[in-house]
Amino acid sequence: METxxxxxxxxxxxxxxxxxxxxxxxxxxxxxxxxxxxxFYRFEKCAxxxxxxxxxxxxxxxxxxxxxxxxxxxxxxxxxQDYLGYSYFRKPASDVAEAEGLLRDEETKRWMINQAFxxxxxxxxxxxxxxGVALCFVAAGSxx
Amino acid sequence: MDDHIKxxxxxxxxxxxxxxxxxxxxxxxxxxxxxxxQLTEGAMKISPGTMYGSLSKMEKDxxxxxxxxxxxxxxxxxxxxxxEVLQTELKRIERLYRxxxxxx
Numbered sequence: 001m002e003t004x005x006x007x008x009x010x011x012x013x014x015x016x017x018x019x020x021x022x023x024x025x026x027x028x029x030x031x032x033x034x035x036x037x038x039x040f041y042r043f044e045k046c047a048x049x050x051x052x053x054x055x056x057x058x059x060x061x062x063x064x065x066x067x068x069x070x071x072x073x074x075x076x077x078x079x080x081q082d083y084l085g086y087s088y089f090r091k092p093a094s095d096v097a098e099a100e101g102l103l104r105d106e107e108t109k110r111w112m113i114n115q116a117f118x119x120x121x122x123x124x125x126x127x128x129x130x131x132g133v134a135l136c137f138v139a140a141g142s143x144x
Numbered sequence: 145m146d147d148h149i150k151x152x153x154x155x156x157x158x159x160x161x162x163x164x165x166x167x168x169x170x171x172x173x174x175x176x177x178x179x180x181x182q183l184t185e186g187a188m189k190i191s192p193g194t195m196y197g198s199l200s201k202m203e204k205d206x207x208x209x210x211x212x213x214x215x216x217x218x219x220x221x222x223x224x225x226x227x228e229v230l231q232t233e234l235k236r237i238e239r240l241y242r243x244x245x246x247x248x
Contacts, residue, residue: 058196060200061196067217070174070216071173071195072193074177074217104191104193105157105159108159108197112197
């Protein structure tokens with residue numbers, strides 16, 4: 001199995017760019033195997049085909065996993081994996097509306113990005129607090 | 145209907161309108177996707193991400209209620225508040241259409 005690695009950082013605002021990039025990789029014969037670590041994508045050599053990739057972020061979907069994945073499955077999307085809270089899906093680009101990039105409306109996109117952002121911040125908050133406290137200790141320690 | 149609901153749903157997106165409209169009868173997300181595709185003769189296909197997100201948001205806002213889960217599919221139905229929002233939206237669209245017609 002021929003594989004290839006790519007390092008490509010996307011921010012959580014760039015879902016559409018990331019989707020388009022994964023689609024173009026598949027069109028040139030590289031299908032996504034997984035994404036891991038820090039923006040590290042692994043691809044497998046395949047026949048060049050037009051596959052749509054969709055990233056979705058849903059807090060509620062994480063709570064009701066079965067129902068969430070079933071809805072994507074019903075609509076013909078294959079679930080690949082989750083990465084940093086985002087679920088990765090793909091399906092053949094046979095549907096025109098989807099192929100034109102209408103994977104989500106603006107309202108949904110805004111809501112999705114907001115959730116991702118809030119979750120990141122709520123993780124970051126306590127982390128900054130801990131670093132802050134640690135720095136205080138270091139500063140206090142160096143005074144004596 | 146409180147201000148939050150008015151601000152978010154009047155006017156509402158076409159997707160939101162169809163979802164509420166379809167939930168006059170109990171249905172699940174994928175069922176709504178199929179119904180909307182038929183009603184619009186294929187012009188509109190709601191993606192699962194949009195559908196899942198809209199349903200959970202509408203449930204939280206009290207426009208629809210969860211009835212039961214069958215085969216990993218959640219079945220919802222419109223609430224009285226949802227019906228009220230749908231009627232308000234319909235009146236707005238009717239007025240828009242009437243004014244446009246008179247001016248054409």
